Amino acid sequence: MKYGIYTPYWTHEWTSDYEYYIPKVKKLGFDVMEISCAALLQKYTTDDQLRELKKVADDNGIILTAGYGPTKEQNLCSEDPDIVKKAMEFFQWLLPKLQIMDIKILGGGLYSYWPLDPTLKMDREAEIDRAIKNLRILSKTAEDCDVTLGMEVLNRYEGYMLNTCAQAKEFIDAVGSSHVKIMLDTFHMSIEEDNMAAAIRLAGKDLCHLHLGEQNRRVPGKGWLPWVEIGQALRDINYQGAAVMEPFVMKGGTIGSEIKVWRDLVEDPTEEKLDKDAKGAVEFVRHVFGI
């Protein structure tokens, strides 16, 4: 198994200087660094920049993965055909960009939009049907680019389409593509699943990506999630993908607002302190998972 971390841990905005974070992440003991696709719209807008980023990752022995929360205008399950068209165009533009960086995983609530606006109309059944239909089409591009789309199971406050692994399993089975699979996140699972290890076993070979975080989104080892049982379940399914920490511990900025971090979850979150916690957390999960 490979261990990773999502760079927004260190920042208040989704986009950051990835050339700075790649060597840091390596030095702290990780194999994988996850980037936000928002960066491809803002900072890394040319293919040359992506090739350069890939080179920096290669030079440091780091594998890149990608995460994204589509905007309301990139919503694959919208009832508005113009929005679906924009969403399809966006993903069909994005996936070849990820291929340039040899990114094999794009995870998130890709079947809908994020952050959830609960004031908008919800029609889960119709939206699920449209998401399945549109993902079947998009999966062809994903297969061509060899980027697997991780359908992230989100808690009830962030999404209503897929809240449990069982719902995600039914969903990906309906899509029926080798490149549309289940993505779990221990933080979301701690709210929705009866038994986290059972959920991981249910995902089984369909688990393509995993986010790690405590019940309050601190780094693994600082809260009360059942890491021993989670590790056992990952060993039971012979999980070969990446386990990427996605801690959010600082208030402020776009991230603080969208993730709803209203207080600092670590005392005095200096870069030095964040580095120390990340290093300790990857040592902790490597030890507890034992794979």
Ligand SMILES: [Mn+2]
């Ligand atoms: Mn996540």
